Amino acid sequence: MSSPSPIASIGGAIEFIFASQESNVTGGKKVGGFDKSLELVVGHLEVTFLALGLALIVALPLGLYLGHRGRGELLAVGIGNAGRAIPELAVIALVATLIGVGMRNVAPVLALLGIAPIIVNAYVGVRQVDPAVVEAARGMGMGELNVIRKVELPLAVPTVMGGVRGAAIVIVATATIAPLAGVETLGDFILNRNVYGENGLLAGAILVALLALLLEGALALLQRRLTSDGLKLKTA
Amino acid sequence: MSSPALLAAAGQVGEGFFHERSSESLPCQAKAGEVFCWDWARENIDRYGAPTLQHLEIVLLSVLIGFVVAFALALFAHRTRWLQPPLLAATGVLYTIPSIAFFFLLLPLTGFGRDTAIIVLAAYTLQIIYRNTILGLDNVPASVKDAARGMGYTPRQILWRVELPLAIPEIIAGLRVAVVSTIAIATLAVLISAGGLGTQIYGSGNLTFPTSIIIAAAIVILMALAFDLVLLSLQRLATPWRRAALR
Amino acid sequence: MRIDQTRARVLLAALAALALALGVAACGGGNDNSTSESGEGGGEAAGAIKSNPKNSSVSLTIGSKNFPEQEILGEIYAQALSAAGYKVKTALNLGSETVALKAVKTGQISGYPEYASTALTSFFGLEPEEVSSDATEAWEQAKAEFEKEGLTAFAPTPFASANAVGTTTQTAKKYGLETVSDLKGVSQKLSLYGSPECRQRIDCLAGLEKLYGLKFKSFNPVDIGLRYTVLEKGQADLSILFTTDPQLSAEKDKFVILEDDQHVFPAGNVIFVTKKAVAEEAGPDYEKTILQVQEGLNLKVMQELDARVELEKETPKAAARAYLESAGYLG
Numbered sequence: 001m002s003s004p005s006p007i008a009s010i011g012g013a014i015e016f017i018f019a020s021q022e023s024n025v026t027g028g029k030k031v032g033g034f035d036k037s038l039e040l041v042v043g044h045l046e047v048t049f050l051a052l053g054l055a056l057i058v059a060l061p062l063g064l065y066l067g068h069r070g071r072g073e074l075l076a077v078g079i080g081n082a083g084r085a086i087p088e089l090a091v092i093a094l095v096a097t098l099i100g101v102g103m104r105n106v107a108p109v110l111a112l113l114g115i116a117p118i119i120v121n122a123y124v125g126v127r128q129v130d131p132a133v134v135e136a137a138r139g140m141g142m143g144e145l146n147v148i149r150k151v152e153l154p155l156a157v158p159t160v161m162g163g164v165r166g167a168a169i170v171i172v173a174t175a176t177i178a179p180l181a182g183v184e185t186l187g188d189f190i191l192n193r194n195v196y197g198e199n200g201l202l203a204g205a206i207l208v209a210l211l212a213l214l215l216e217g218a219l220a221l222l223q224r225r226l227t228s229d230g231l232k233l234k235t236a
Numbered sequence: 237m238s239s240p241a242l243l244a245a246a247g248q249v250g251e252g253f254f255h256e257r258s259s260e261s262l263p264c265q266a267k268a269g270e271v272f273c274w275d276w277a278r279e280n281i282d283r284y285g286a287p288t289l290q291h292l293e294i295v296l297l298s299v300l301i302g303f304v305v306a307f308a309l310a311l312f313a314h315r316t317r318w319l320q321p322p323l324l325a326a327t328g329v330l331y332t333i334p335s336i337a338f339f340f341l342l343l344p345l346t347g348f349g350r351d352t353a354i355i356v357l358a359a360y361t362l363q364i365i366y367r368n369t370i371l372g373l374d375n376v377p378a379s380v381k382d383a384a385r386g387m388g389y390t391p392r393q394i395l396w397r398v399e400l401p402l403a404i405p406e407i408i409a410g411l412r413v414a415v416v417s418t419i420a421i422a423t424l425a426v427l428i429s430a431g432g433l434g435t436q437i438y439g440s441g442n443l444t445f446p447t448s449i450i451i452a453a454a455i456v457i458l459m460a461l462a463f464d465l466v467l468l469s470l471q472r473l474a475t476p477w478r479r480a481a482l483r
Numbered sequence: 484m485r486i487d488q489t490r491a492r493v494l495l496a497a498l499a500a501l502a503l504a505l506g507v508a509a510c511g512g513g514n515d516n517s518t519s520e521s522g523e524g525g526g527e528a529a530g531a532i533k534s535n536p537k538n539s540s541v542s543l544t545i546g547s548k549n550f551p552e553q554e555i556l557g558e559i560y561a562q563a564l565s566a567a568g569y570k571v572k573t574a575l576n577l578g579s580e581t582v583a584l585k586a587v588k589t590g591q592i593s594g595y596p597e598y599a600s601t602a603l604t605s606f607f608g609l610e611p612e613e614v615s616s617d618a619t620e621a622w623e624q625a626k627a628e629f630e631k632e633g634l635t636a637f638a639p640t641p642f643a644s645a646n647a648v649g650t651t652t653q654t655a656k657k658y659g660l661e662t663v664s665d666l667k668g669v670s671q672k673l674s675l676y677g678s679p680e681c682r683q684r685i686d687c688l689a690g691l692e693k694l695y696g697l698k699f700k701s702f703n704p705v706d707i708g709l710r711y712t713v714l715e716k717g718q719a720d721l722s723i724l725f726t727t728d729p730q731l732s733a734e735k736d737k738f739v740i741l742e743d744d745q746h747v748f749p750a751g752n753v754i755f756v757t758k759k760a761v762a763e764e765a766g767p768d769y770e771k772t773i774l775q776v777q778e779g780l781n782l783k784v785m786q787e788l789d790a791r792v793e794l795e796k797e798t799p800k801a802a803a804r805a806y807l808e809s810a811g812y813l814g
Contacts, residue, residue, distance in 0.1 A: 081416065084416045085416050085419065085420050085460035085461065086453070086457065087437070087452075087453055087457075089423045089434055089438060090423065090450075090456070093438065093442075093443050093449045094450070094453075097269075097443065097444045097445070097449070098269065098446055169331070169332055173334035173335065176334050176336050177336060177424075187336070190336065190337070190340055191427075201340055202340065202341070205337040205341045205343075206337075208337035209333045209337045209341060212332050212337070
């Protein structure tokens with residue numbers, strides 16, 4: 001029986017990523033390889049960025065506004081807590097069954113999962129700005145818009161970015177099981193080990209972990225660049 | 237073993253075995269797209285008992301182990317300050333890696349089953365508990381520590397009798413987040429055959445049965461809510477001085 | 484310490500919710516064990532399985548792939564062997580045939596039910612036309628190959644299942660589709676949905692492309708459980724179905740399968756695959772019981788059982804039990 005080794009090894013996984021392998025399933029087609037791996041990485045990033053973008057568009061302005069006005073604390077914090085409690089597997093399964101499969105249906109739902117951390121952190125980030133500083137700014141004659149832009153936002157950046165990073169983590173993680181709803185992401189290697197074998201399984205896990213860490217790293221860098229120097233000195 | 241054994245003369249199913257079915261007469265649970273079937277739910281609710289217990293078991297064990305490890309690490313790092321950034325980074329890595337990937341990274345080492353699930357879930361809780369514990373300890377005002385030192389407390393006494401009690405609210409806050417997250421993520425344990433409520437979402441044809449998915453998700457959310465509220469009350473009870481200040 | 488009224492109410496509510504969760508858990512706890520009780524006595528009815536005390540020293544783990552028809556079969560065998568006096572556990576969650584075969588070889592499970600056609604095409608590399616359409620011949624073909632690796636396969640079930648290209652009745656009418664060959668010239672406009680391994684399997688997409696010469700507008704991999712959902716939602720023009728699916732009879736006004744006129748989808752009867760050594764150790768009742776209980780599994784019965792689990796959402800365990808009792812195997 002022609003089949004790859006039944007034991008996974010890191011070497012085998014790396015080989016899988018870069019070179020096409022004999023499939024466990026006969027039919028003459030090979031699986032894995034660089035093209036497929038790249039395809040799935042792109043697919044994963046695609047749905048992640050789409051969902052993250054949607055979540056930002058909806059949740060960021062809303063959270064910042066609520067924080068600025070000091071309204072809706074219960075709502076914001078409540079959503080944050082509730083969001084953490086939602087099981088992603090159930091969300092993906094319900095999308096697949098009730099709404100439909102494919103990127104068009106899955107991305108908005110992933111965005112929903114990302115809304116919770118962003119809205120909470122945007123709210124808290126703005127709220128915890130020292131009121132004295134805001135008063136001083138107003139006293140200096142700044143209009144409301146300038147107060148938001150030049151005072152509250154920069155001071156809120158660390159917290160807000162924390163929310164964005166949290167959203168990214170949950171979206172990347174849920175995107176991993178998106179193949180159940182017909183979206184081709186790296187989870188394909190993991191969920192379909194009958195096709196890709198043990199090496200493919202390990203390869204998928206490694207790639208997902210790397211992707212998540214790289215994205216987190218990129219966002220951390222972004223946060224550093226956005227954080228004003230004064231704040232950086234303060235937290236150093 | 238090359239010839240089939242002689243068989244007993246049974247094998248005909250009884251008269252009423254076959255049910256008549258047609259598109260119009262399908263019960264709620266057979267129709268695709270039905271969001272929730274109350275009758276089915278009422279009749280089959282006991283199906284969720286064992287998975288719920290399994291789920292609870294996994295969650296409690298994971299959080300317990302995660303807490304013990306993270307707490308110990310925090311105490312250690314509180315004393316040895318230079319350890320703090322690397323430990324924060326290390327626990328951060330464990331938090332960033334999606335649990336499902338982590339499950340399968342460990343597969344060659346620990347195989348399928350509950351142990352792998354518990355290790356991964358515990359690792360996931362480390363960052364939040366570690367970070368909150370450190371934060372709680374750091375937030376103790378220096379004046380209080382000075383006063384204690386002035387009263388003759390040893391560093392160990394300061395830690396256990398002054399710093400930690402003051403840090404409890406922060407620690408419990410971290411524990412709350414850890415528990416709620418773990419309850420939700422534990423649904424993925426089904427993917428490595430570790431049981432839990434995920435079996436009622438993904439296993440055995442449940443994937444296309446919204447009623448079962450919704451029930452399982454509802455139990456997960458209720459469980460998370462219950463734990464969150466209990467811990468929140470503990471958190472409030474643990475800060476009598478704050479309440480006194482409000483009066 | 485005076486505790487605030489509101490706080491007390493919050494605490495009470497939390498404890499109530501917790502109690503509710505634990506109540507649900509306790510209420511049903513222990514009902515759904517995967518370990519069956521051993522030693523259920525045989526009934527007086529003719530053909531009932533009799534418990535043999537010699538078997539109680541043997542532990543068996545019955546596996547199956549993780550879709551309903553397989554789980555039902557696994558449960559039937561497990562409950563029957565349990566009645567025969569064995570200590571039986573189940574592992575009805577193996578992802579695919581390769582995973583299942585590996586599980587048998589490594590001793591993780593004692594055996595599992597496999598489709599003869601799948602074994603021949605997937606494990607032993609036969610082309611679909613080389614698979615015999617006679618159940619006994621196909622079984623002997625497979626058994627001969629299995630024996631090269633120290634495994635064996637028991638005689639086949641009466642019913643057989645095959646992959647099939649399915650669609651909605653509207654689509655079939657629109658394009659005048661009755662056989663798979665009718666798709667020639669039309670398939671480029673149609674999307675096909677199937678399980679991920681379908682792409683590679685000769686009795687699935689690979690065969691449709693190679694042996695029927697069909698090209699589809701797109702192939703979309705989805706979980707097996709969604710094969711009817713995607714048709715229903717209008718996302719899929721074509722979907723890979725199974726000939727034993729209950730939806731085909733219960734909803735025959737909605738779904739239809741195209742006839743496999745080129746015989747690319749060989750029908751497979753189920754044969755129980757196990758290690759020779761395991762069978763020897765377990766004694767003659769192992770094979771005897773399995774062959775005994777599958778006698779009654781003709782196509783109509785299998786479809787009824789599939790219907791109970793897939794449509795009415797009964798558990799495979801309950802459906803298996805109902806079959807065993809109705810057919811007189813269990814008292």
